[in-house]
Every structure is written in C-alpha cells, then in structure tokens.
Amino acid sequence: MHSLHIEDFRRDLISWYLREKRDLPWRLDQDPYKVWVSEIMLQQTRVDTVIPYFLNFTEKFPTLEALAAADEEDVLKAWEGLGYYSRVRNLQSAVKEVVSTYGGVVPNTPEEISKLKGVGPYTKGAILSIAYGVPEPAVDGNVMRVMSRILSIWEDIAKPKTRTIFEKILYEVISKEQPSEFNQALMELGAIVCTPTSPSCLICPVREHCQAFEEGVQTELPVKSKKKKPRPVSMAAAVLKDDAGNFYIHKRPSSGLLANLWEFPNCETEIELLSQKEQLVRYLHDEYEADAEMEPLSGTIQHIFSHLVWNISVYAARLKPGSIPKNLLKVTEAEMQKYAFPVSHQKIYQMTEAHK
Incomplete structure (x- = not known):
C-alpha cells in the first residue's frame, strides 16, 4: 500500500472535513432519496449550479413517492437547463421501481441498489456510505485525482479499468466507522483543495501523506488521455x-x-x-x-x-x-x-x- 499511514490519513482528512465542510442543502439530513437526487444532479454539474435546482426539485417532489407519481413532463421541466436529461429519466424510473419492488425504501445493499436504473458504482457508493453508513467507496474523477496524487498512481484515469484499481485501494483505506464522512471528505477535498489545476497544497490537511507533493509532481497527476474532438x-x-x-x-x-x-x-x-x-x-x-x-x-x-x-x-x-x-x-x-x-x-x- 504505497507507504500510506492509513489511520493518520483518515483522521486528518475527516477532522478537516468536519471543521471546514461547506453548508450544502443535501447535507442537512441523511435521507437516502435526497442523497440520491443530489448525487445524480452533481454528475457533470457544478455544486453552485446544482443548489437551486436541488431545492426546487425536492420542494416539488419531496419524497420518492411524489417523484414516482409525477408526470414526466413536470419532472423534465424541473430539470430544464441541467442537461444530460437521461439522468433524470433514469432516476424517475428507478424511483418507481423502489416504490413498487422495495416498498418505497431505497435498498441498502450493494447488490440490490446496483440493479436500479442509472445507479452506477459511484452513485451506489455515495448513497450507501452517506445515507446508510455502509463502507462502500464512491470513486469518480474527483476522487481518482485526489488518490492518484496521494499515492502517486500513474495509470490513465480516462480508462474504465483504472477505476477498479482505485476502488480496490479505497476498500482498504475507507473508514469503517465513518464511511459517510470519509467519502464526503474526499469529494470535498477534490472540490476545494486538490483541484484539477493548481491545487492548494499549502492548505491541504493531508499534505504530509501526499507522495505527489513530496515528489513535486502534483500538477502532472492524474494522467488522463484526451478525448476525441466533438x-x-x-x-x-x-x-x-x-x-x-x-x-x-x-x-x-x-x-x-x-x-x-x-x-x-x-x-x-x-x-x-x-x-x-x-x-x-x-x-x-x-x-x-x-x-x-x-x-x-x-x-x-x-x-x-x-x-x-x-x-x-x-x-x-x-x-x-x-x-x-x-x-x-x-x-x-x-x-x-x-x-x-x-x-x-x-x-x-x-x-x-x-x-x-
């Protein structure tokens, strides 16, 4: 394990998060439905864009049942401008399934929740850890960037198989007692400190655990190959x-x-x-x-x-x-x-x- 002192890393990361975390509306409670809505909205969309949409959406459709029963036209209208509309269509059909198959309770096991439409490995990990306290990693580009720097991992994060490398590592590193705080802390760190360009290493709470910082290669990581031009x-x-x-x-x-x-x-x-x-x-x-x-x-x-x-x-x-x-x-x-x-x-x- 790339000489990471796991317990110290967890402690420094989580205590920073509990001190500094942003006051975001989906952090007010652990309602699995609201966690789910926020995670789907946050895919490919910035936090400050999401906040008003989240507040409006959860006011219009405050519960799983309300969203399941809603007219698709109204649901699309509430999503208008967020883009990537298949996200909300998948969310609504998955919510309908939760109501009909699981009695309106979002499943709390990796096997069951993965069967829902639009719930990939990242969303699965986010909902299970944040809402239910299950120690499942939630690996997206943000988290791969942070961990590639912490552990000096030079695999191309644009390749699908690289995600499984990070998932394996995070199964070992994730806090078993505080998985919700751990995963949210990693996301928060990637969003506000360990940013894609010019990371703020000098204020980073886990800088002394970071191999990229020690080697001075933090701006060269993560390795990410370019996509084709549109x-x-x-x-x-x-x-x-x-x-x-x-x-x-x-x-x-x-x-x-x-x-x-x-x-x-x-x-x-x-x-x-x-x-x-x-x-x-x-x-x-x-x-x-x-x-x-x-x-x-x-x-x-x-x-x-x-x-x-x-x-x-x-x-x-x-x-x-x-x-x-x-x-x-x-x-x-x-x-x-x-x-x-x-x-x-x-x-x-x-x-x-x-x-x-």
Missing part, C-alpha cells in the same frame, strides 16, 4: 408562428439525445446544396406539410455536447394562411412555458424574440 454539425431552426401568434413545436423521440424534450422544428443542413434558409423551407414542407415564409437570419447559436457541436442558424418563420402543419403541437406563448426545452432551443427562442 464533431461539428451544421443546422437550421425555425421559430414558426401563425397569424394568430401561436407557436408550433415538436417533441423529440423518446430515446437518444435530449429524449422527450420539446424543440422548434430544425434540420441538419448540407453545405453544398441550397442555402440553409431554402433547405429549412423545404424540410418544413416535406416533414410537417408546413408552408412558411422565412424572415432574414436572426443569428447563429453554438451548442457543445461531449461528442457533437451544433452550429444552428436561427430563423423566425410565419405560417402561410391555409397551411395546417402535421405532427407539430400548436401552443400559445403562455402554454409553451409548461414544456421543457433544451438550453439550445431556449436560446433560439430568445434570439428571435430579441429580433422583433
């Missing part, structure tokens, strides 16, 4: 209205990117073909039997996903009299507020409104 996609979107001021919106498919969210009609465009505007007019006609007049370009929006970059040209469009679109939902401006739109389409709407 692929650019050229698109055009129409904020389509009729003469009465109604909007026409479309629901995305129930699987795949941004599933079940609402959007303005849009299509991918080809560089070589007609102008983007003409391609969009043709798409509206072919796909929705909608004949529309396009206004000049309102502007362009870029939206970056991990694997794609959308470059969207935005147009306001008016439906020609007598044209009745198929497969688009007609809504008033007020009704449209009830539907959950991805951030890119919220921006598309704001852009055409600003151009009025």
Whole structure:
C-alpha cells in the first residue's frame, strides 16, 4: 500500500472535513432519496449550479413517492437547463421501481441498489456510505485525482479499468466507522483543495501523506488521455408562428439525445446544396406539410455536447394562411412555458424574440 499511514490519513482528512465542510442543502439530513437526487444532479454539474435546482426539485417532489407519481413532463421541466436529461429519466424510473419492488425504501445493499436504473458504482457508493453508513467507496474523477496524487498512481484515469484499481485501494483505506464522512471528505477535498489545476497544497490537511507533493509532481497527476474532438454539425431552426401568434413545436423521440424534450422544428443542413434558409423551407414542407415564409437570419447559436457541436442558424418563420402543419403541437406563448426545452432551443427562442 504505497507507504500510506492509513489511520493518520483518515483522521486528518475527516477532522478537516468536519471543521471546514461547506453548508450544502443535501447535507442537512441523511435521507437516502435526497442523497440520491443530489448525487445524480452533481454528475457533470457544478455544486453552485446544482443548489437551486436541488431545492426546487425536492420542494416539488419531496419524497420518492411524489417523484414516482409525477408526470414526466413536470419532472423534465424541473430539470430544464441541467442537461444530460437521461439522468433524470433514469432516476424517475428507478424511483418507481423502489416504490413498487422495495416498498418505497431505497435498498441498502450493494447488490440490490446496483440493479436500479442509472445507479452506477459511484452513485451506489455515495448513497450507501452517506445515507446508510455502509463502507462502500464512491470513486469518480474527483476522487481518482485526489488518490492518484496521494499515492502517486500513474495509470490513465480516462480508462474504465483504472477505476477498479482505485476502488480496490479505497476498500482498504475507507473508514469503517465513518464511511459517510470519509467519502464526503474526499469529494470535498477534490472540490476545494486538490483541484484539477493548481491545487492548494499549502492548505491541504493531508499534505504530509501526499507522495505527489513530496515528489513535486502534483500538477502532472492524474494522467488522463484526451478525448476525441466533438464533431461539428451544421443546422437550421425555425421559430414558426401563425397569424394568430401561436407557436408550433415538436417533441423529440423518446430515446437518444435530449429524449422527450420539446424543440422548434430544425434540420441538419448540407453545405453544398441550397442555402440553409431554402433547405429549412423545404424540410418544413416535406416533414410537417408546413408552408412558411422565412424572415432574414436572426443569428447563429453554438451548442457543445461531449461528442457533437451544433452550429444552428436561427430563423423566425410565419405560417402561410391555409397551411395546417402535421405532427407539430400548436401552443400559445403562455402554454409553451409548461414544456421543457433544451438550453439550445431556449436560446433560439430568445434570439428571435430579441429580433422583433
């Protein structure tokens, strides 16, 4: 075990955490449901972004049963803007399963909890340790970064098999008496002290246990190989209205990117073909039997996903009299507020409104 004095390390880490921990709303109680919601929200999202969403979400859906019974449209609306929407769809279906299979009690064993949709090894460890005091490690990129520095581990953390190396180590290192405090302390340390770039080694409570600091290599760790560059996609979107001021919106498919969210009609465009505007007019006609007049370009929006970059040209469009679109939902401006739109389409709407 890389010459780590485990008991001293645990003691220094946990006592620092109990002294310095941030006052976060999901730390107020050990309710397994709230711990679960916070952990799902915190995946790929910063703490300060999550806080208002967490408060709003747990007020709207205060219990497992409330979330299980909620309308998916309302759940997506409460998540609107957080991104990675499959997280909340998986959360809701897992919560339904807890209500139907486990009588509304979140399972407290690794075997049972792992069967729930969207509960991977990290979420499993977080819920079991924080809510139930089970000594299960919770290993994410944050924790791998901290431990790679503490123990000077030079394995590539972008590779899935590296996680199991850290899990094995943490099964030995985790406090059996205070697993909740230990795991949260590691997360806290990674969030506020042992940060990705320029870690604050001088104020670190476990600096004397850290091999990377001793060797002066803390900024070279962790080793993480680069991902492929996201692929650019050229698109055009129409904020389509009729003469009465109604909007026409479309629901995305129930699987795949941004599933079940609402959007303005849009299509991918080809560089070589007609102008983007003409391609969009043709798409509206072919796909929705909608004949529309396009206004000049309102502007362009870029939206970056991990694997794609959308470059969207935005147009306001008016439906020609007598044209009745198929497969688009007609809504008033007020009704449209009830539907959950991805951030890119919220921006598309704001852009055409600003151009009025």
